[in-house]
Amino acid sequence: MGHPTSLFLTTPDPNLRCAICLDIFSHPVSLLSCSHTFCSDCLATCVNATTKKNPPCCPECRVLIEDDPHKVRVIESTIQNLVVRCKNAYLDEDCNSEDYCPQECGWTGPLSEWSLHAARECAVEIVQCVCGYNCPRGQMGGHVGSKECVERAVDKRVAPVQKELEAAKQREEGYKSTIEKLVSERDDLQSRVQDELDQNRMLTEQNTWLRHTKDSAKKASLNKIQRLKREKKELMSQLAVMEGRVKNNGVDRSGNGSGKKRRRSASKDGRIRAVSNGHELEVHAIVG
Numbered sequence: 001m002g003h004p005t006s007l008f009l010t011t012p013d014p015n016l017r018c019a020i021c022l023d024i025f026s027h028p029v030s031l032l033s034c035s036h037t038f039c040s041d042c043l044a045t046c047v048n049a050t051t052k053k054n055p056p057c058c059p060e061c062r063v064l065i066e067d068d069p070h071k072v073r074v075i076e077s078t079i080q081n082l083v084v085r086c087k088n089a090y091l092d093e094d095c096n097s098e099d100y101c102p103q104e105c106g107w108t109g110p111l112s113e114w115s116l117h118a119a120r121e122c123a124v125e126i127v128q129c130v131c132g133y134n135c136p137r138g139q140m141g142g143h144v145g146s147k148e149c150v151e152r153a154v155d156k157r158v159a160p161v162q163k164e165l166e167a168a169k170q171r172e173e174g175y176k177s178t179i180e181k182l183v184s185e186r187d188d189l190q191s192r193v194q195d196e197l198d199q200n201r202m203l204t205e206q207n208t209w210l211r212h213t214k215d216s217a218k219k220a221s222l223n224k225i226q227r228l229k230r231e232k233k234e235l236m237s238q239l240a241v242m243e244g245r246v247k248n249n250g251v252d253r254s255g256n257g258s259g260k261k262r263r264r265s266a267s268k269d270g271r272i273r274a275v276s277n278g279h280e281l282e283v284h285a286i287v288g
Contacts, residue, residue, distance in 0.1 A: 002026045002039045009083040009108055016079060018042055019060045028076055029069035036060045037072055080112040087114070088124045132156050 002023030005012060016024050020042035027040040036058050038046075047056040047065065056065045086105040105124045107117055118125050123138035131152030135143055143149055 001041060003079070003084075003111065007084045007087070007111075007114075009085055012079075012082060016075065020046065024082075025075060025079055028072045028079075030072045031058055031063075031065060031069050032067045033065060034058050034061050034063040037075065038069075040069075040071075043069060081110050083108055084111045084114050086122055086124075087118055088122055130156075 002018045002021050002025055004023055008024070012024050018025055018028075018039045019036070020038055023039075025037065025039055028037050029040045029043060030037045038059065043059070046059050050056040057063055058065060086107040088105040089107075105122050107122065109117060124136045126134055127137045127140055128134050129140060129143060129149060129152075131149045133143060133149065133152055
């Protein structure tokens with residue numbers, strides 16, 4: 001965008017107007033293909049809006065742009081030497097601000113000094129104090145260091161700190177809530193683990209007792225079997241001895257014709273009875 005014509009003390013030459021924005025050139029550039037001149041930003045906006053189907057061309061004569069535009073330093077120097085007013089040269093009659101209203105500045109000078117004047121020298125230019133207060137530059141000297149300025153500065157510095165402290169307190173509360181939740185979960189987990197350990201210990205003790213009982217019962221059964229086997233062996237030996245005696249007694253008595261019979265019977269309960277000459281011998285046989 002160019003410089004508005006109202007900025008200049010006298011009406012500039014019409015040839016210094018941009019055909020796109022209709023203001024006075026700002027950083028003028030010229031096209032080599034047709035020598036037309038435009039503001040640098042205005043021409044860039046038009047060129048960027050083109051597509052492959054519509055290649056860039058001069059906004060004024062529609063000649064295809066083949067080369068990059070070049071700066072026109074002579075025109076730029078001429079415009080920078082034109083006399084302009086301060087941007088605060090006009091009063092704002094509709095101002096309803098409670099703090100200040102723009103005031104008129106009578107400065108005039110070349111356009112090259114216009115920005116510097118507004119940034120550093122203009123007494124009615126609205127500037128901002130470090131405390132955040134806005135007022136004309138000419139009034140800033142009476143404001144800086146005042147009680148109001150100090151209070152505003154303190155508030156400006158303290159407010160972010162207080163905000164950060166509040167945020168830190170909220171984070172702290174959140175951390176405390178999270179820690180309490182984690183501690184509760186830890187205690188619950190420890191309780192469950194302790195219950196599992198107690199149950200495992202009880203099961204281990206039961207298994208140990210059952211194993212011990214099983215081993216004792218097995219050992220007792222084996223001892224009983226061994227004892228029964230020994231008793232059976234002893235009884236069988238006694239039985240064999242008795243049978244031999246009975247047999248010998250029978251042979252001796254048969255030679256004397258006693259005519260008495262020897263009989264041997266077995267009862268249903270496993271007892272072996274040997275009867276010889278009216279004498280009954282009873283032997284308990286253990287079937288292994």
